[in-house]
Amino acid sequence: MKVKYFAWVRERIGISEEMVEPPAAVRTVDDLIGWLSQRGETYAYAFEKPKVIRAAIDHTHVKPDAMISGAREIAFFPPMTGG
């Protein structure tokens, strides 16, 4: 699946998107955050406060317990500040 990062999540990780293949045990958005956090210091820094991070699956906001199976694109970003 494709993972996208925005705003300071993108800056901390250092890339805006990537393809990932998490193991089957990674079932929810929360699991994916935990798995990504293990990939290196930049990821651990970006996800150091997982409760602050918002997520979207295929362009729709989702909660941390949302299942990721079948997702084409998952995005992680800070709370929104548009308008």
Added chain:
Amino acid sequence: MTATIRIQQADFDIAQEIAALTKGRNDVGAVVTFSGICRGSENGEPIAALTLEHYPGMAEAEIKRHTDEAMSRWPLTGLTVVHRVGRIAPGENIVLVLAASAHRQAAFQAAEFLMDYLKANAPFWKREESAKGTSWIEARGHDDEAAARWTKP
């Protein structure tokens, strides 16, 4: 009726956008305009500019979800949402919401509903530039509260 939704770097012309909702029709009695403008200070500190980032694809989809809901809740004749991205200097426009209806109440309510929802849910992020460098603007809890009041019975 379909809403006009645009995300663009360029500025917008408010008079031209209003004319697009009223031209050639006689059923529009009210157009409410909200325009959001870049302030020259943030938390008391002067800023040089804001840079707006968005999530292409999702931003349009999220705005459409909210314009669809506004159209189902109020008898509107037209809706326009224009959100700018990129670098925006103090005094420049950031966002425009127009709600048109036969009567003012629906137009006022729809415009306020849309702005409250866009603030809390549309995937845009502002970064400020100041003498101290650049930093991401933090979300305010009251934006979520403003959006939540529209879901109360």
